[in-house]
Amino acid sequence: MTGTAATQGEQGKVEPPAANPSRYRFRVALHDIDAAGILFYGHLFRHAHDAYEAFMASIGFPLAEIIRAGDPLLPLVHAEADYLLPLRHGEAIQVELGVLRLGDAAFTLGYRFRDDQGQLRARARTVHVRLSPDRAGSAPLPPALVAALQAWRWEDETP
């Protein structure tokens, strides 16, 4: 019961920035599973984005505020994932998020999906480009965002 509660408490929890804002947890839900009995591959990106939203809020760039302000808009131009081992209903998954590449107008994030034993079950990558305020093209990333992302660089470029 306490154990159950303890693991439950981890659902969707984001550790405070002081500890590590790049970790996000979720439990594979009933509706995440498809007719083949495993997490539907498209839903992995929903969870990756939830981890991304929590991460961006933790570094001071909550997406809801950015979108209302209209800048910096950071549309996703590429996404990919590798499915190493199927995710099953009820599993507690931790998403480790890091910065794989940091360019002038774009950045690439990596996501590692690990189970309770720390085994890597899936990984993903998303590429975001900053739109110029007039939305005509790209624009340099705001220095404050670059500085915030720098703190979460990963050494290699493979998630």
Next chain:
Amino acid sequence: MTGTAATQGEQGKVEPPAANPSRYRFRVALHDIDAAGILFYGHLFRHAHDAYEAFMASIGFPLAEIIRAGDPLLPLVHAEADYLLPLRHGEAIQVELGVLRLGDAAFTLGYRFRDDQGQLRARARTVHVRLSPDRAGSAPLPPALVAALQAWRWEDETP
């Protein structure tokens, strides 16, 4: 920053049973919003079910284990929701879950979706019937489940 972290920490958090297993939190995600700029009504049920899964686990009936065991299967036969005020991107929502009705072979759960100010934004209701192990029809709810649900009865039958 700490404040930000504190509100973030609430994402998907379920309070331990000792406190109140009937409360579940989530933050309205980018993908919850539709072309009209508000939470897509169908997604409210996804969040309600996440609260239901967390609740069932907290009272000792994790859905993943129940489904693997094949009993007690509790298919949903009715669902409804009232949308009082639109849910917006980034809002922190708390779902209060309670038992509205507890019958011989079925139970009705209520869900209240409140914002940070405690305002009721939406409410939902789901009706679950226990399938007989041979799946030919319904069957009485297991006494242990009835006892667990009794602890979370609400006084009225309106969520």
Next chain:
Amino acid sequence: MTGTAATQGEQGKVEPPAANPSRYRFRVALHDIDAAGILFYGHLFRHAHDAYEAFMASIGFPLAEIIRAGDPLLPLVHAEADYLLPLRHGEAIQVELGVLRLGDAAFTLGYRFRDDQGQLRARARTVHVRLSPDRAGSAPLPPALVAALQAWRWEDETP
């Protein structure tokens, strides 16, 4: 009608208004199924809304244009569904859509989900209220919308 249904064949097809705008077909997809092996109840509302979008377009009120114009906005204030028999992966489902109630500022739509044998598998209902252009409250439905909805009234108020 049987012929019409037969000729509709593929998923998602909506007959041209002249024939019957109130029928919409889809095939239960791999990702519609949940860990219990049946359509996740929340996804029924996604399909109901797809039928609603196709219906509204067929009667001259495409939602995308309405939302861009900002009027008439018709937010959904209530939704409910009864799940009579589980929907399985790969099943071809026809959604019959009709108007259950037509009020001054609101209307209620009914949805019947039938399989290839015409058996009723699920039904749903959604209530829509017209927002006043200033969004301060409700407003009378536009006469052109009332006239269009009148053509699809159902005799009883049960979907």
Next chain:
Amino acid sequence: MTGTAATQGEQGKVEPPAANPSRYRFRVALHDIDAAGILFYGHLFRHAHDAYEAFMASIGFPLAEIIRAGDPLLPLVHAEADYLLPLRHGEAIQVELGVLRLGDAAFTLGYRFRDDQGQLRARARTVHVRLSPDRAGSAPLPPALVAALQAWRWEDETP
């Protein structure tokens, strides 16, 4: 081809195999759009999979039957997408599906998402491996599947 596209008309319709099983159409739905006002990137994969399901059925391998039979199981091990131009609510999109690579135990599918003007808006790729019936590892693709996929090879390996 233009004629083919024209006759496809409504969303979700797939041409009969004799005509062209590799084209699938859908309309961007209200719930496909996110808080940024464009199709949520994860949903592109849901549409890609719908096109894949329609394709597999059209070449004689309906996923629902394959999964019930338990063989050949073709789990997805990699997925990726490029988002060239945002997809907007109400747009009619045609998905062109082809075989990019055909190996001994795996195949790669490409997806091109085009608008009504034929402009390429997004592209995706999925890699599928055949599980051995004992699920211990991979196994050669069934000859009948290889033959069916051969008919839809694309010349280059870029979707």
